[in-house]
Amino acid sequence: MSRRLTVIFGSIIVILLAIIAIQQYQLYQTKQYSPESTSQFTNSEVNIRVTYSRPSKNGRVIFGDLVPFGKWWRTGANETTEIELSKDILFSNNQLLPAGNYSLVTIPNKEEWTVIFNTEIPDWGTDYYPEFDVARVPGKVENLPDVVELFTIDFTENNGTPVLIFAWDDTKVTVPFTVQ
Template sequence: MKKLFIAVFGIVLTCGSLSAQEENTGAPNFTKMDSSPMDLALYRNQNEEPVARVIYSRPQKRDREVFGKLVPYGEVWRTGANEATELTLYKDMQVAGEKIPQGTYTLYTVPNEKEWTVILNKKTLTWGAYEYSSEQDLVRITVPVRKAPNDIEALSMAFQESGNGADLLIGWDDSYVKVPFEPTM
């Protein structure tokens, strides 16, 4: 029994020593890639000045049924993974006719089968939608769901020029929505 104890103790010391040596090599200890990596979409005007930026995490479909299952219909969604999606407006803008002052907001959505409610909320730096409060909503608009021309594996966002401004496209799985942004008059 005493020999077994000494053998186990020796193995533990050796493993601890090797672990400490790895930590002291000076090599950086980077974490592995997040399964829902962070990304951003940026909209610049004709003068290349930034107008709007969205920072979000990109969950993957991975053969799952997305809307109605993974992302339940009728519930406030952080519109991504991890931290709630963040929208920064560098200029005053109109979102579907509603004037929004420049600043940073949280972008939530309430997906449904035929339309989504898009919410710009004043409370920022939140994880998920756990701290969501409708009392902090700046604007809520409804946009139709559109059929994507091909399957979108990872949640994706992009700005697309449109008329006097740009549409924020939010797409995943087999559908997407357009959120219209225009400069204020």
């Protein structure tokens, strides 16, 4: 009986290790096409870090097709896009986002995006729980003269005001904020 249990237990371990190896291989394969990246904004008042994956345009029509208008988007690829703030920030629509860690999702539209900060951070970017939204802010849409091949999240300053930027294909979205 003891030998039989050893064989069963050993078989279960081999199966579990095979499942873990397959999952890790799939994750590696996925990240080859949409590499993970970090964007950071730091000044004397705040440190903000966004961790996300960067899908490629790859000849596709992005907004309105691959990423439908009017529906939530994980804002990148692979795992959930995360933003971490060392201090509270305030957006132009008077939405306060307290310091902390959030998932970042968007609802793209032709004229304006809704940028959503949510306390629920799922393992993979395929889930969104609106009941955990902390802030919803508008993003101004601009058409770019040149195509951005890899989806990019970045920061800049405009006349001393920090701005969160999303850029992909021929679209750029800007979201100004102030540090509280």
